[in-house]
Every structure is written in structure tokens, then in C-alpha cells.
Amino acid sequence: METKRDDWVRYFRAENQPIEAMHAYFRTHRYHPHSHDTYSFGVTERGVQAFRCRGAERASVSGMVIAFNPDDPHDGHAGDAPGFVYRIVHVGPAFVARIFGDALQGGSRQGLPLFRDPVFSDARAEQALSRMFACLFDGGTELERDERLADAILALSQRAGVTRELRTVRESSAARVARAVRAELEDRxxxxxxxxxLAQSVGCSRYAMYRAFVARYGMAPSDYQRQCRLRAARRLLREGGSLAQAAVQSGFADQSHLTRWFARYFGITPGMYRRSGER
Structure with missing residues (x-):
């Protein structure tokens, strides 16, 4: 456990599966706007968790469930002075798609499910997630962990909407520009x-490029580039790299710069993340 003033964090990271989880109390910490390349399912245990997602201000109070799709931009902070306690799990899209495929279409449905609402009340889902978190943080076996994670995802299945691959919406020219900018940022x-x-690389004006990207991904290109750097640093740390190596290879000026932004995006230090693998 590490503290920031009176904030605290516990972190779990599976070594052989795309599963990470956090149990935290935040009173002073404020998340910088960001997104995850995973699904993220959380439960607010105490207090009020406030955040902005999909263009609206949201609030999650005790017992409510949070469900972020991959690439859902959001921030987060305490909604009142006492702060809040919550748990959240980040699960790779392929794992979620496989469980949803079994639940929704007898294994025949392909693609990534999309959650309609980023926060909602659902007693069954909340209980299933709480049982899963207890297993992750209190020493359950790998078999128990997988079972309870599958149970939680199945409990959430009624909240799933259309799948990302099956939607038939014509892509606008602005969306194509945004997608091209994203690819450029991920490559570089x-x-x-x-x-x-950046604008020249996609063949449009700076203003048109910036406006298209923010409209599509909910953050500025500079924020997305920093997020790409942080994701690369996380990968390097998972693979056993040092903090100094992760900072240099992911494009940060130095280790302190990486540490500062890592905490603002993920709520923990890179050192704690590196030590959070299963023991």
C-alpha cells in the first residue's frame, strides 16, 4: 500500500492474463482525462465518485456500478469532502468478448460489446463484482478468480448494447481524419x-484536425500521445524494465516526468505498478 496524503491504493496485476484491479480511497487525487485500452468495471463502496464521461457529468455513489468501454475518455475525483472508496478491474477486450459471446448468442456473436451507460445501479452486478474483488485482493486461487470474473461479466451482460464490429454507421470524413491522426500518434x-x-500528415488544416480528433476521442492529440507513452511505459514495467528504461523508451524526458504523469492517469506510481504482479 502506498499513500498520498490520506489517500491509499492497493493494486493487483495478473502476470499471465490481461487483468488488473485497484482498490483505492481518494480524497485529494484527481485523475487527468484519459481512457483505457481495456474494459473497466468498478463499484463505489463509499462516498461520491464524480467524473465526466461521454460529454456529461456523472456521479457514482455507494453500491453503484461503473462500466467503461475501451477508449471511453473520462476523468475522476471526489464528489464531496470526505472522498470515496472504490474498486475497479481492467479486463482485456478479447476476454470480455469471449464471455459475452457465450452469454448473448450461444458463442456465435462476434465483436466487442458496448455498454450504454457508464454508471448505473444493478444489485446483481454489484454483488458479483464485489465477490470477484474479494477473490482478487484476498488471495483466491487462479481458478476461483477466473470463475468469479466470468460470473461478474455475465451479470453485466444485460447492460451490453450493440457490438463495435457489427455497427453499420458510415464513417464521416472527420472521423477518418481522427482515425488517421490516432494511427500517426500511436506510430510516433x-x-x-x-x-x-501532424496536420500535414493527414492532409488537412490544424484546426480541422484538432477539432475532428477531440470530437472523436474526447481529448487533445497531445493528451492522447502522452497516454500512448504511458501505456508503453506500463508494458515495459510489466516486462521487468526499470523505471529509468521505461521513461526513456516511452518518450518521457526523465523518470520524475514519467512518475508525475503516471500517477495522474492511473492513480498509482510506476514503482508500485512494477511491484504489483502476483507473488
């Missing part, structure tokens, strides 16, 4: 690139 995340060069 560790390099310095200015707004003009």
Missing part, C-alpha cells in the same frame, strides 16, 4: 511532433 508516440506536422 515516443517522438516529438508539432501540430502542423
Amino acid at each position: 508516440f515516443a517522438s516529438d511532433i508539432d501540430l502542423e506536422a
Whole structure:
């Protein structure tokens, strides 16, 4: 456990599966706007957790469930002075898609399910998630962990909407620009690139490029590039790299710069993340 003033965090990371979880109390910490490349399912245990997601202000109080789709931009902070306690699990899309495919279409449905609401009340889902968190943080076996995770995902299945691959919506020119900018940022995340060069790479003006990207992904290109760097640093740390190596190879100026932004995006330090694998 590590503290920031009176905030505290516990972190779980599976070594052989795309599963990570956090149990935290935050009174002072504020998340910088970000998204995950995973599904994220959480339960607020105490207090009020406030955040902005999908263009609206949200609040999760005790017993409510949070469900973020991959790439859902959001922030987060205490909704009142006492702060809040919550648990959240991040699960790889392939794992979630497989469980939902079994639940929704007898194994025949393909694609990634999308959750309609980022926060909601559902007693069955909340109880299933709480049982899963107890297993993750209190020493359950790997078999118990997988069973309870599957049970939690199945309990959430009624909240799933259309699948991402099956939607038939024509992509606009602005969406194509945003997607091209995203690909450029992901390819060159560790390099310095200015707004003009980025706009030229996708063949439009700086203003049109910036507006299209923010509309599609809910954050500025600079924030997305930093997020790519942080995801790369997480991967390097999972693979056993040092903090100094992760900072340099992911494009940060130094280790302190990585540490500062890592905590603002993920709520923990990179050192704690590196030590959070199963023991």
C-alpha cells in the first residue's frame, strides 16, 4: 500500500492474463482525462465518485456500478469532502468478448460489446463484482478468480448494447481524419511532433484536425500521445524494465516526468505498478 496524503491504493496485476484491479480511497487525487485500452468495471463502496464521461457529468455513489468501454475518455475525483472508496478491474477486450459471446448468442456473436451507460445501479452486478474483488485482493486461487470474473461479466451482460464490429454507421470524413491522426500518434508516440506536422500528415488544416480528433476521442492529440507513452511505459514495467528504461523508451524526458504523469492517469506510481504482479 502506498499513500498520498490520506489517500491509499492497493493494486493487483495478473502476470499471465490481461487483468488488473485497484482498490483505492481518494480524497485529494484527481485523475487527468484519459481512457483505457481495456474494459473497466468498478463499484463505489463509499462516498461520491464524480467524473465526466461521454460529454456529461456523472456521479457514482455507494453500491453503484461503473462500466467503461475501451477508449471511453473520462476523468475522476471526489464528489464531496470526505472522498470515496472504490474498486475497479481492467479486463482485456478479447476476454470480455469471449464471455459475452457465450452469454448473448450461444458463442456465435462476434465483436466487442458496448455498454450504454457508464454508471448505473444493478444489485446483481454489484454483488458479483464485489465477490470477484474479494477473490482478487484476498488471495483466491487462479481458478476461483477466473470463475468469479466470468460470473461478474455475465451479470453485466444485460447492460451490453450493440457490438463495435457489427455497427453499420458510415464513417464521416472527420472521423477518418481522427482515425488517421490516432494511427500517426500511436506510430510516433515516443517522438516529438508539432501540430502542423501532424496536420500535414493527414492532409488537412490544424484546426480541422484538432477539432475532428477531440470530437472523436474526447481529448487533445497531445493528451492522447502522452497516454500512448504511458501505456508503453506500463508494458515495459510489466516486462521487468526499470523505471529509468521505461521513461526513456516511452518518450518521457526523465523518470520524475514519467512518475508525475503516471500517477495522474492511473492513480498509482510506476514503482508500485512494477511491484504489483502476483507473488
